Amino acid sequence: MNLTLILFLVLAVVAVASAAGLLLSRNAVYAALFLVLNFATVAVFYLLLGAPFIALAQVTVYAGAIMVLFLFVIMLLGAEKLPKAVGLPWQRPLAIGLAAVLLAEAGWLLFQRLQLSAVLANPDVTVNTTETLQALAKNLFSQYLLPFEVTSILLLVAMVGVIVLTKKEKGEAA
């Protein structure tokens, strides 16, 4: 038992709990905040995994931008509370069952079928973060330049799309 493992376990519990909280909370704002917590734990995981850049990006983009956006819309629509459920009573048990099956399958797949033993045989891997970051940057701007550029166009398109979608027509009542 070392510190890392304990940290991991604690954080794992927190992550799962916050996900559960997201699932179960009736209030959308609470759900959003739970999700923020989840993102934060995952950011710490990234750090544990030797990816500081990704961790910071996670906090900045996900927790900082995306969740804020979510909260904005929640506030805008006043969707804190929702009326009681109607329709599809059978959805919930079936969904739970299917999710469980999915989980079991995923587990089976990963641990029995794929030869992870070779990979898993190497648990102790030290990571040089500085070298990793340099390699990341080098790769991004050389080998993966095209996806980089395309992503920028994607963002542009998203921006334009959002504005066009939500633009009110002239003379239309608000």
Add this chain to the structure above:
Amino acid sequence: MTGSIPLSYYLALSGILFSMGALGVLVRRNPLIIFMSIELMLNSANLAFVAFARNIQSPAGQLIVLFVMTVAAAEVAVGLALIVIIFRNKHSINVDLMNSLKG
């Protein structure tokens, strides 16, 4: 730090989070919560990517995560815009009420 976490732990966690996200998509009626569950699923996938990247010493895994994040951001923006529009028309965001495809 010495004694890193075995890969399998990370993968197990990723799987659990993914399933919970899927469950959330299916069970909740608030489209915003559904959206958030989708983000959770994406997030768990990112976690798996980074774990594998560390394990096989490949920067490609982290790069993918970068791109996924970008795309997720764009997607959230557009999705929320759509939800806003729907709310404008229906004055409710109960997903179950959006059943015009019924038939």
Add this chain to the structure above:
Amino acid sequence: MDLTRLFSLVPLIVFLPALGLLVNLIFGKKFSETVIGTVASTASGLAFVVSAALGYALWTTGGAAQVVPFAEWIHIGTLNIPWAFRVDTLSVLMMLVVSGVGTLIHIYAIGYMHEDVRFKNDPGRFQRFFVYLNLFIAMMMILVSGDSYLMLFVGWEGVGLCSFLLIGFWYEMDTLGRPSWANSNAAKKAMIANRVGDFGFLMAAFTIFWYFKSLSFDAVFAQAGQVAAVSPNVILFITLFLLIGVTGKSAQLPLFVWLPDAMAGPTPVSALIHAATMVTAGVYLVARSAPLYTLVPVAQQTVALVGGITALFAATIAVGQYDIKKVLAYSTISQLGFMVAAVGMGAFTAGMFHLVTHAFFKALLFLSAGSVILGMERGHHHLPHGEHGEHHEEVFDPGDMRNMGGLRKQMPVTFWVYLAGTLALAGIVPFAGFWSKDEILLDAARNFPVVYWLLTVAAFLTAFYMGRQVWMVFFGKPRHAAAEHAEESPKVITVPLMVLAGLSVLGGALNLPYLNSLSAWLGHTIEAAEREIAVAPWLQVSWGGLNPWVALLSTVLALAAIYFSWLIYGRKPLETGQVDPLKKALGPVFTIFERKYWVDEVYGALVVNRFVDLSRFLADVIDWRFWHDWFHEKVIAGTYQFLSKTVLNLRVDQQFIDAIANGLARLTGWVSSQLRRLQNGFVRSYALAVLFGVVIILGYLLLK
């Protein structure tokens, strides 16, 4: 010159008339009446020329029979019946009579039919008459020239058909021109009576074939002796059934009833078919079958008796008739009785001789009667208009002797030729009829006395009724306005009459005593059996074939009969509307004669009406009530409707098949309604479906 090549011309006697009829049939509509008549008469005339050539060839080659094969007809295994022509003295004699008298009648008919179609208002029918006449000549030629019983029968049937067609020529009217079934009924009667006779012929033909294994004359006659020795009853059967055919075709008892009705046809038809040629076919048949008949004396006696009785019977009926043609019709039946009796007794030459002379004078008499009738019609049409208008109301019968009288002044040529014919028929020497009738009487006296007395009385009556006819028609005063205005017939009619009159006068030359040309001629073909019968010495006298006592008796009787007829009808001629004096004298006996012994009524009651009743029963009860109403409607139609309405329609179609079809539709609807529940519009359930699919695919991949 090789005369035997002439024999190969024999098919022309059939095909020349056939060609004539085809030309008239196909092109006749475009021809004028003269052309049609000329074509037909030429065809018949050329046939006569060919017959004469054949006769000449036969004479120069010694008279032996020639068989000229023509075509393969029936050939089944060992059975071989070809169409072959037989040229021997008997058949050539018949050919000459048929084509000779036939040609004269064709020429006469040109003039007669020209007026007749105009009196009956149908000029377009002229062509058809000559087509039928040529057809008749062709068929009669087939009959007399056939080399087997089957070819004879082909001609036999063919002339029966022509008789039907020609009797019913004016099929939609009766003899007086009124719309009626009468003429077509007369044609039907001829056909049916002939058919009964044909039944007899066919039975005989079948028996001949069964026992002789062949139908050709040579083969049959050659085996006749052997078959007779083995089973004589067969020959008896054959000859008696042939006799039935003879009574049908030659109008003897009991099948003669069609011939008086056949007078409904135009007069040339009566002359040609019912006096000179077709009715003699029966006599020809017996003469041809001589080898068979001479083997069975019983059959010979039967034939002779039938002939004799018929001769007397018909002569009595003729005494009481008023229609000029009916008298001649019964006279024909009576004279045919003479011929049949003659050939029955074995006097074949006598019979054939009488056939020839009878053809001459009976054709003459019929044609002259036709001339008289036309004269009366002309007179009727030329009456002053006032009376003419009245006459349209009343029905005028131009053939009724009670309307005639004194015609010898208006129609002199007709009178003289008629007189010639009458004297020939009565048998006054030296006219033709005397020689032939006398020969028959002599043979009867020697061989069959009963028949001799029958024939003698018939001869007496013959002279009597012919005298009666002549006094009533040509002497005295006209008893009707039409007779007053009667006119003589044109040359195209009177010239053939004069030719026939000449033949009636001179025809006796064929077989004069001491010369006996015809006996010698026919002797080549028919071997007359010499019978040793004890006869009285006075009968044995023979002046070259003539016995003076028999001849004297018959002449005296004939003259006496004519004298009696003069006493009754000539001395005090009849007045208009006067009842026949003989009726007053004989009373009911005359009525019997007049009503022809009611034979038609008896036949009607016994046979015809019974047949009609049977067919009505079969038609109404069996066919309609039983078969149609019950069986068809109830059983067949009912079952069918039950099957189709109840079983197939209801149970099968509606309840079963429709159930399947509708069920399928409902099933499809139900399935789709269930499937529709997937499309509930809820996004979440769609997402669930996606997840479900993922799980399945993953599971599949895992388990692979």
